Structure formats: structure tokens, C-alpha cells
Amino acid sequence: MRTAALARDFVGNVYMPVYRGDLGTTIMRLDPTGAMTLVAGGGESLVAGVPALDFVLPDILGLAIDPLTGALLICGSDSKVYRVPGVAAPQV
Numbered sequence: 001m002r003t004a005a006l007a008r009d010f011v012g013n014v015y016m017p018v019y020r021g022d023l024g025t026t027i028m029r030l031d032p033t034g035a036m037t038l039v040a041g042g043g044e045s046l047v048a049g050v051p052a053l054d055f056v057l058p059d060i061l062g063l064a065i066d067p068l069t070g071a072l073l074i075c076g077s078d079s080k081v082y083r084v085p086g087v088a089a090p091q092v
Helices: none
Strands: 014-020 024-030 036-043 060-065 072-076 081-084
Touching: 014 060, 024 060, 036 072, 036 081
Parallel strands: none
Antiparallel strands: 014 024, 024 036, 060 072, 072 081
């Protein structure tokens, strides 16, 4: 496995793309205790606006957390930036 992108929020959670044979490209959150949670991808829909877990993600080129809103920003290989609101708490 090769890590293409990482993001970290201000409480120490790390976000990373993980390819899973059964789900395709997903974004996982690794919290400071070592627990991993699926936060985006793994779905079957190509339509924007569906819940994050219902969406099919392209290959991931970059990740970032918007410090003002806590949204996860995903830069895809399809030249689009996807926004997943409410993934992290905003930095105050």
C-alpha cells in the first residue's frame, strides 16, 4: 500500500485514503486512540450531493481539513475537489 495523501485535524485525528477491494477508494479517520472510522467513499453513487458513505470516490491526490468549518476537502484524480461537511470540529 502507498499513501498518496494525509490530513490532520487540530484534535489529532488523521485522515487517509484506503483502497478496499470490496468498497473501492475510501477515506478513513484514525483517531488518537488508534480507532479507524470510515468517513467517505465506498458507495455506488456518482451523483454529487449524496451522503459521503454512498459516494464512489476517484483516486485521491490530496486531502485537507478546512479549519473554519471542519469540512474534509478531497482532491480527486478527476480534477475535482469534493467537500464533506462536518467531518472534523472547526478550529476555534
